[in-house]
Amino acid sequence: MTPDLLEQGAKRYEARIAALDAARLNTVAGGQTASYGRLVQSGEVDVTHGRILYLEDVSVSFDGFKAINKLSLDIAPGELRCIIGPNGAGKTTMMDIITGKTRPDEGTVFFGSTIDLLRHSEPEIAQLGIGRKFQKPTVFESQTVHDNLLLALNVDHSVKGTLFWRGSKAESERIDKVLETIRLTEARDRLAGSLSHGQKQWLEIGMLLMQDPKLLLLDEPFEGLAPAVVQELFTVFDRLRREVSIVIVEHNLDLVLALADRVYALERGAVFHEGPAEPLLTDLDYRKKILWL
Ligand code: ADP
Numbered sequence: 001m002t003p004d005l006l007e008q009g010a011k012r013y014e015a016r017i018a019a020l021d022a023a024r025l026n027t028v029a030g031g032q033t034a035s036y037g038r039l040v041q042s043g044e045v046d047v048t049h050g051r052i053l054y055l056e057d058v059s060v061s062f063d064g065f066k067a068i069n070k071l072s073l074d075i076a077p078g079e080l081r082c083i084i085g086p087n088g089a090g091k092t093t094m095m096d097i098i099t100g101k102t103r104p105d106e107g108t109v110f111f112g113s114t115i116d117l118l119r120h121s122e123p124e125i126a127q128l129g130i131g132r133k134f135q136k137p138t139v140f141e142s143q144t145v146h147d148n149l150l151l152a153l154n155v156d157h158s159v160k161g162t163l164f165w166r167g168s169k170a171e172s173e174r175i176d177k178v179l180e181t182i183r184l185t186e187a188r189d190r191l192a193g194s195l196s197h198g199q200k201q202w203l204e205i206g207m208l209l210m211q212d213p214k215l216l217l218l219d220e221p222f223e224g225l226a227p228a229v230v231q232e233l234f235t236v237f238d239r240l241r242r243e244v245s246i247v248i249v250e251h252n253l254d255l256v257l258a259l260a261d262r263v264y265a266l267e268r269g270a271v272f273h274e275g276p277a278e279p280l281l282t283d284l285d286y287r288k289k290i291l292w293l
């Protein structure tokens, strides 16, 4: 890359950071911005070194079995990155470690360049701005779509209190914005239990967005979805990818190719390929390694 291009890249990065900062400041001042501003303030994440997430030589054993084995990877701010790998490769365990559910035996896990995630509890990590979606959608089936989003704010509203809630302007604007992003504006008063499987997946992503995450970790969000619904979820990610860093665990290579420029492929708890996913399609060695092909 020429120095010129490097300089242009650095300028674009600076402009993007300045725009993000401006959006956040506007939100704190008046809640009028179109961005996902924070209602619940938390410490800022230092991404000046070009990483929002950084793992180095992370290992964890369960009963002597190394589920994660010297795993190293990093995610850039604003990036959408896919993690692929066969069943049992350690993908979910990796997310458990990042979110504080599982403690590694050794290694380094940083959020930005200053926050050591191994020093934080699971609720603290969520509060710092890491949102996680598990493999199965977990929504409150007997509440409306709107109330599910409200409950996700997790401020003073109990399930019962929500019935009588009028809400602040900032909260209701935020709910409207999230409803639009997840394409459930029309369904706002429906019970979550009556939604399709795909809509429940979207609602759960919306519940994460209510907490204004800086990094989203999504474990197989396309599982069980019809192709047309997958396509719609793609458009949701396209809108989101500029506002939040996203890590998606997915083992369908076609989806991965369409979604992300770069992947990490895991096997036996470690990275065996980093970069574009294309080589995984054509290289016979990869095919042997990856049982799902
Ligand atoms: P993936 O999500 O890639 O399919 P997992 O991270 O779920 O893989 O699992 C990796 C390996 O670690 C598997 O062999 C699994 O059985 C094992 N494992 C994961 N969590 C635990 C646990 N809490 N206790 C014991 N073994 C576990």
Ligand code: MG
Binding pocket: 091, 092, 093, 219
């Ligand atoms: Mg898994």
